[in-house]
Amino acid sequence: MNSQPQQLRVAVLVGSTREGRFAPVVTRWVKRHLDQRDDMRVDVVDLAETPLPTVMPPFGGPAAPGTEEALALVSPRLAAADAFVFITPEYNHSFPASLKNAIDWHNEQWHAKPIGFVSYGAISGGLRAVEQLRLVMAELNATTIRNTVSLHNAWGLFDTDGHMTEPASDAAVKTMLDQLAWWALALRDAKAVRPYAA
Numbered sequence: 001m002n003s004q005p006q007q008l009r010v011a012v013l014v015g016s017t018r019e020g021r022f023a024p025v026v027t028r029w030v031k032r033h034l035d036q037r038d039d040m041r042v043d044v045v046d047l048a049e050t051p052l053p054t055v056m057p058p059f060g061g062p063a064a065p066g067t068e069e070a071l072a073l074v075s076p077r078l079a080a081a082d083a084f085v086f087i088t089p090e091y092n093h094s095f096p097a098s099l100k101n102a103i104d105w106h107n108e109q110w111h112a113k114p115i116g117f118v119s120y121g122a123i124s125g126g127l128r129a130v131e132q133l134r135l136v137m138a139e140l141n142a143t144t145i146r147n148t149v150s151l152h153n154a155w156g157l158f159d160t161d162g163h164m165t166e167p168a169s170d171a172a173v174k175t176m177l178d179q180l181a182w183w184a185l186a187l188r189d190a191k192a193v194r195p196y197a198a
Contacts, residue, residue: 008040008184011081015088015099017048022154025162026120027087030149033173034085039181043077047098050074052105054097071105078109083116083184084142085177088129090121095129103136110140112196114183116176118149125150141198143183147176 012030016023027044034042050073057063078084088095103110115137119126127150134144149172151157157166164170190196 005039005185007038008082008181008188009080010034010040010042010083010085010180010184011077012042012044012085012087013078013099013102014044014046014048015086015096015102017051017096017098018089021048021089022120023048023087023089025158026118026151026154028162029158029164030085030087030118030173033170033177037177037181040177043081045074045077047102051098052102054101056104074102075106075109078106081109081113082188083114083180084110085116085118085180086133087118088120088126088133090119090124090126090129093128094132099133100136103140107140108198110137110142111198112141112143112187112191114143114145114180114187116145116148116180118151118173118176120151120154122153125152125154141196143187145176145179145183147172147179149173149176 012027014023014027031042031044034040052070052074053064053067055064088099117130119130130148137144151169157164157169159165
């Protein structure tokens with residue numbers, strides 16, 4: 001009998017949709033770390049490639065045409081995930097509207113699941129975006145990982161091939177993913193015994 005736990009499904013949510021964004025460089029770096037792990041398999045949900053409507057229907061009312069099709073490209077993938085990694089820049093001391101929009105279109109998909117954060121920016125490294133995301137995700141019954149990966153002056157941390165040049169950042173990703181795995185396994189096992197009481 002195989003005693004190895006089933007691989008954790010980790011959805012990497014790419015929050016920036018801005019033209020010319022730096023997010024793909026950061027995402028590829030994080031994905032390389034995830035691909036090296038035997039305990040996780042990754043699904044990159046890029047909001048620039050799977051845009052969601054920005055106008056929501058009234059409570060109990062019909063959604064605009066095309067809404068169902070757009071959500072079908074994202075919602076099942078979030079529901080299937082055991083854990084998440086949010087990749088976000090910082091815009092005006094907060095996180096992008098595209099990321100908030102994706103969060104708000106969903107609810108139970110976040111329940112009792114852990115979230116790790118990888119933020120990037122200039123001097124602050126996106127830390128203020130993460131501070132605000134913690135408050136939002138607590139409202140949605142998610143568990144946020146304390147150790148974050150914050151890339152200060154991120155544009156200078158990667159070589160021309162997109163490889164990280166700062167060993168401390170690689171170590172930070174490993175620590176965050178180790179903690180994410182612990183929480184994901186603990187919460188998955190708990191939900192298998194008893195459904196989450198939302």
